[in-house]
Amino acid sequence: MINFVTKLILWTKERSFFRSVQATLVMLMPITVIGSYFDLMNKLVFSPNGLIYNIFNLDKIMSDHIWYGGSFVCRGMVSITFGAFGAYAAFFMARYTARIYHKDSTMAGLSAVLVLLFCSYASSSVNQRLGTTNLLQVNGIFIALMVGYGVGQIFHWLGARYQLVANETAGWIRRRAENSALPLLVSLIFGIMLGIIIYELQLKVLNSGSFRGIVLRLQTTDNLGDVLLLSILVTALAWLGIGYPLESLSGAISNNYTTANLTYALQHGNSWQVPYKFLGSSLINSYGIMGGASVVLAVIVLMLLRHRNSNIEALALVNLLPAAFGSTVGFTLGLPIILNPLFLLPMVTLPLINMVLAASAISLNLIPASVYPILTGTPGILIPFFGTNGNWSALVFALMLFLLDLLLLWPLIKVSERIDQQAKLRREATIDVQK
Incomplete structure (x- = not known):
């Protein structure tokens, strides 16, 4: 296979x-x-x-x-x-x-x-x-x-x-x-x-307004099925190089639903029983992509651990700091991950797996929902921690999700190395034929 x-x-x-x-x-x-x-x-x-x-x-x-x-x-x-x-x-x-x-x-x-x-x-x-x-x-x-x-x-x-x-x-x-x-x-x-x-x-091609309906639906829906389906769409668009929908979900979002959740949390001192537990905007940013940590940062960590290609390792190292704080564009374009057939499946499925597990943990009251505002530049793994006002179970859960993402990406990195090796052999064979 x-x-x-x-x-x-x-x-x-x-x-x-x-x-x-x-x-x-x-x-x-x-x-x-x-x-x-x-x-x-x-x-x-x-x-x-x-x-x-x-x-x-x-x-x-x-x-x-x-x-x-x-x-x-x-x-x-x-x-x-x-x-x-x-x-x-x-x-x-x-x-x-x-x-x-x-x-x-x-x-x-x-x-x-x-x-x-x-x-x-x-x-x-x-x-x-x-x-x-x-x-x-x-x-x-x-x-x-x-x-x-x-x-x-x-x-x-x-x-x-x-x-x-x-x-x-x-x-x-x-x-x-x-x-x-x-x-x-x-x-x-x-x-x-x-x-x-x-x-x-008036197409406004690739203008953020073209995807306003998708973003608005994800920001305001509490239906887990809708959240998961729309997350597939926005992560697939991000892989294509259309990053507006996903970027719109990573910033501070204010609407009637987020306000209701935050008001409840402030009144009760926690976010365990907020009215909208599975709000798409908080679920995908806190646990789906974790500020880019779920896929991009995981790939960087694995490439630094493998030590197989000095050029790729240097690229991963120079992008480690920005990616850790949520600025992942440099690595997604430099590797590249965008429009790379190898990364289409993980770009779509890993956030989906993370959100399903997070929704299950929230429904079982293992972790509270993320409802508190997040400062820009917050490291992706810490977003659930700050989004729940310092809940340690949310932090541990986010770390476990990140470790799971590493394990799921490990075979993919090995396949990537095999592809690079075979591509190198083909290039060398072509050069020999031309000589």
């Missing part, structure tokens, strides 16, 4: 789309790491709801100049990394796709950026400001990758064969531009048509 799964995933990862996705995300890994650390600093230190900001009472000991300056730098760096990530992704996705077919990859990348920017303009036309749309955000990377791949395929079919030369003369560059004129024109027509569709139908 393991051999079959290994061969299937290896075959899938060798398709042009997944090859381009992996190359693109690995290339952009430094940007995601930089963005993760500045995002972490902004959440922990320069946010009034941040964990470190409140623990050390930085409002009293940090001057306004330092606070505003630090906040400005952090928000600016997050904006140019995560806020413009779609443009980078579209460029490299088109570039690597065109390179597979020996076409002009640089012109393909530039064409993809033009297409995405026009779609971004169309999506943000209400505000009449370029770049305000979520099409360019890191949590909407799926559309950027699809645009890049589509443009790469246009160059595949219409572009002239390209061979890299050491010294390009002005005449050579002119011929490159001429050879790219047709695929560039077709790409722009494709982008204009897509932009018109977005504008006319």
